[in-house]
Each structure stands twice: as structure tokens, then as C-alpha cells.
Amino acid sequence: MFILFFIQLMVVLVFLLIGWAIVKKEAYGLISSFHSRPKEEQEELLHNGYPQKTGMLLILTAFVLLILLPLIFTPFSYALEIQIGVMVIMLLGGFIYLSKFEVSQKRKKSYIISISVAVVTFGILFGVFYLGFQEAEMTLKENSFEISGVYGDQWEYEEITKVELLEEMPEVLIRTNGYGMQSISKGHFKVKGFGSSLLFINKDHSPYLLIKTADDTIFLNSKDAEKTKDWYHQLVEQLDKAE
Template sequence: MIGLVITQISVILLFLILGWAVRFKKAYWLISGFASRPEIEQEQLINSGYPQKTGSLLIGTAVGMLVLLPLSFTGFRFAMEVQFGFMMIVLLGGFIYLSKYEVPSKRKRSYIIALILFIVTLGPLIYLTVSSHKGYEMALAEDSFEISGMYGDEWDYRDIQSVQLLEEMPEVTWKQNGIGLPTLSQGHFKVTGYGSSLLFIQKGHTPILYIELKDEKIFVNSKDSAETESWHKVMKEEADIK
């Protein structure tokens, strides 16, 4: 939580300083590619207001993020998504808008590049966000169990080394390859005392089912504690039998 807030404040300060320098101190060289342009193009851009509006865009983004920052101190679970989603949409949308102030000979190309960047950047982010909020499902079959969704797979009961029902989730130290949201951890994470583990965790819900396989460690739970307990009962029986 503290690390996230520090990151947000750092980004806000960075945008404010850059925007102020460009907009009010005419440090146009801070704009990517501006300094390498021919002087005649630089003059055209300055006359059209391109660099000044770029500075205003950065300042406006910073102010918007600052207004949204208090969400991090409330019980709103999607504060991070709202804040960084706002940042991405405003910046990428702003660069599409700024294309109208490009030099005429490069205006069309600027629109196309900005639009492609908008789609390529936001498309996967939207997909990942929607997919991650769908979560996962556990299915218990006769000889195996399966966890659906991102990072999910199917495992045989005979590969289970041990099954435990934990009262709380052990400390997760860092994310290796996965999705870490305020409400969900899904993917590969480092867990204190267990090392690299595969997590399918609905945060704030207990108990936690720990499954140790021959070559993998899995933590999974359901929002319904009774369902998690039923998974534990079935897997314990199957692991003993197989």
C-alpha cells in the first residue's frame, strides 16, 4: 500500500515538473524528438502551440491523478485501476488530440501513429483487466483437478504430495509473473517459507488451500469458505487413495 502511494506521488511530481518546465520555462527539448527536428519545424510547432499544449497535458494529467489519489486511502478496491487507467487514457488520448497541432506534412502520420499506440497499449491492458476480474474456477474430476482462467492448468491427484488448509495466507514477498490486484492474486509469486508458488487467491477470504505437487506449489481459495473446505476434503481423500 505504502509503496503504491509513493509510486503514484512520484509519477504525479514527475508529470508536474516536466509539464511546468515545458509549458512555462520553454524547455521544449524535453519533448521526445523535438530537439532533433529542423528549426523550421520547431518554429511551426511553437507557433501552433504544440509544445505548450504538451506541457499543459502533462500538468492536467498530474492534477487529475492528484485528485484521485485520496481513493488509495479509502475502502475502494479499484483505486489503483482507476488512477492509472485515468493516466493512460488521458495521456494517450491527449497525444491523439495533439496531432492536430503537428506540422501539416506530418499531421496525418502523427494521427495514425498516436491512434495505433492508443489501441496497442490500451487493448491488451483492457483484456488483462477484464480477464483477471473474471478470476478462476476450480473443477474436481475423477482423476484430476483443474483451475481455469489465466495461469490455470490441470493436475493429476497422484502428483499431490500434501494438502493443507491454512487459516491465513503466508506473506507474499513479490510477484514473478502474474496479476496482483487489490482483490486478487493470480499467477506466480514468491511466498515466504514456500518459495516460488502459483497463486489463485481471492484476497480477504479464508481459509486457504495449499496443494504441494511434485514440481509445483499451489495456493487457492474461494470466496465461499465452505467451498474451499470441500476442496480440501476431496483432495485429501483422493491424495490418500491415489
Template structure:
């Protein structure tokens, strides 16, 4: 959480400094594409108040994120989503509004471009968020098990080399390809002591660790009861397929 708060503070400071430099110090060259405009267009933009309003938009975005920052110190589970959701909507919505202050000959075109971009980006982020929070299940069959949903796969029970029910999740050090959300992690991550691992975890113990053909998998359910049921189902079918008790695959583990 400390790293995420640090990133948010950097973004807040960056927006505030850029907004101040544009609005108060008239560093209009910081506005994308401004210096490539003709002198006539630059003068019209300045007359319309476009540069100053751009600076104000950046400053207000930083202020809004600063107001929301204390949420990080509460138990609210969707802090990151709210922070960056606000940034996305307020900033891109602001650029749609700024199209009103474009040069007269490009005003309509600017409005449609910024509006279309807003809708496309918002739709794309919404779909990604939905996929990230999409529920996954562990389905155990006679000779295989499957994790459903995005990043899910099917593995053979006979290929399982180790299974363990863990009360503490090892430290996740880096996201490779996946979703690192406030209440869930899903996809490929680096895990300390295990290397590249496939995660399907909610931020609530316990966790099931499975090693299948040198692939490391960590997963759990939405609550401890569901996780324990998954573990029991997996244990039972492994016993039937391999003829070995699940405890022989992880003798160091104690189930609570």
C-alpha cells in the same frame, strides 16, 4: 498498499515536474523527438502551442491522479485500476488531441498514428485486465485436479505431498509473472518462506496450500464457502487415491 501509494506519488510528481519544466521553463528538449526536428518545424510547433500544451497535458494528468489518490484510503477495491486506467486514457487521448497542433504537413499522419496507438494499447490492456479477472475453478477428478483459466494446470492427486487450509496468507514479496490486481493475484509470485509459488487467490481467507512435486500452489474461491468446498472435495479424492487421510499430509493444520 503503502508501496503502491508510493509508486503513485512518484508518478504524480514525475508528470508534474516534467510538465512544469516544459510549459514554464521551456525545456522543449524533454519532448520526445523535438530536438531532432528542423528549426523550421520547431518554430512552427512553438507557434502552434504544441510544447506548452504538451506540458499542460502532463500537469493535468498528474493533477487527475492526485485527485484520485484518496481512493487508496477507502474500501474501494479497484483503486489501482482506476488510477492507471485514468492515466492511460487521459494521457494517450491527450496526445491524439495534440496532433491538431502538429506542423501542417504532418498533422494528419500524426493523428492517425496516435489514434491507432491509442486503440491498440487500450485494447491490449483491456484484454490483459479481462484475463487477469477471469474466473478460475478447482476441478477435482478421480485421479487428478485442475485449476482452470490462465496459468492453470492439471496435477495428479498421487503427487500431492502436502495440503493445508490456512487462515492467513503468507507474505507475497514479489511478482514474477502474473497479475497482481486489487482483489486478485494470479500467476507466479515469490512467497515468503515458500519461494516461487503459483497463486490463484482472492483477497479473502481462508486459503488452500498444496505442494505437488516441490511446486507450491496457493488458491481460494470467491468466498469462504467455496474455498471450504474445494478443500473438502480435494480431501475426499486424495483419501480415495492414496489411502491416506488428508490430515496425515498436514498434521499441524487445524481446520476451523
């Protein structure tokens, strides 16, 4: 939690520093391609207030993120997602607004580019969050079980070496490839005492199903505790049949 806090705090400080340098120190070189433009374009941008408004956008974004920062220490499940969403909306929306202050002959092009970037970015983020927040489901077949969704796969019962129902989730140390949000962990993570593991967990929704196979360590649960327990009992039953 504190690592996440300091990462977000660093983002806030970077936005503040860059915004302050542009507004107070006239460090216009921090604005992409500003110094590579012809002199007359630079003068028109300065006349329109484009650099100053760019700096103020960064400063305003930093202050809003700073206000939202304490959310990660509350029970609110989607604090990080809200913070990321607000930052993206403010920056992309802000750059669309800044197109209004572009040089006159490039204003239309700037609107088209900034709106296109916003649409593509929101589309990608929507897809990522939609897939990431889909709850994993376990399906038991005759000779194997399958976990659905992103990072899901299929394993043979004969591969299983251990099945256990845990009341507490072991400490997750680091994400190596996956979704690591405040409310979910999905994908490949390092777990204390278990090493590299495949997680499909909803945080703070015990119990957690631990499945060890010859090659993988899997942690899985549902927001519905009874469903997690059903998965455990069904797996145990299948393993008993196989013996």
C-alpha cells in the same frame, strides 16, 4: 501498500517535473523528436502552442493522479485499476488532442498514429485485465486436478504432499511473474514462509486453499467461501481414496 503508494507518488512527481520543465523552462528537448525537426517545423509547433499544451497535459495528468492517490488506502477494491485506467485514458486521449496542434502537413498522419496507438493499447489492456480478472476454477478429475485460466495447469493427485484450509493468507512479499492488483494476485509470487508460490487468490476473501506438491506451492480461493471449502473437501476425499 506503502510501496505502491510511493511508486505512484514517484510517477506523479515525474509527470509534474517534466511538465513544469516544458512549460516554465521551455525544455522542449523533453518532447520526443522536437529538436530533430527542421527549424520551420519547430517554429510552427511553437506558434501552435504544441509544446506548452504537451507540458500542461502532463501536469494535468499528474494532478488527477494525485487526487486519486488516496484511493489505495480505502476499502475500494479497484483503486489501482482505476488509477491506471485514468492515466492511460488521459495520456492517450491527450495525445490524440495534441495532433490538432501538429504542423499542418503532418497533422493527418499524427491523428492516424495516435488513434492507432490508443486502439492497440486499449485492446491489449482490455485483454490483460479480462484474462487477469477471470476467476480461477478448480476441476477434479479421476487422477488429477486442474486449475483453469492464466497460469493454470494440471497436477496428479499422487504429486500432492499437503492440503490445508487457511483462514488468513500468508504475507505475499514480491511478485516474480504474474498479476499483482489490489484485489487479486495471480501467477508466481514469493510468499513469506513458503518461498516461490503459485497464486490464484481473491484478496480479503477467506478461506484460502493451500496445496503443496512435489514441485509447487499453490494458493487458491474463490470469492465464494463455500466453493473454496468444497474444493478442499473434494481434494481431501480424492486423497483418501488414493491411499
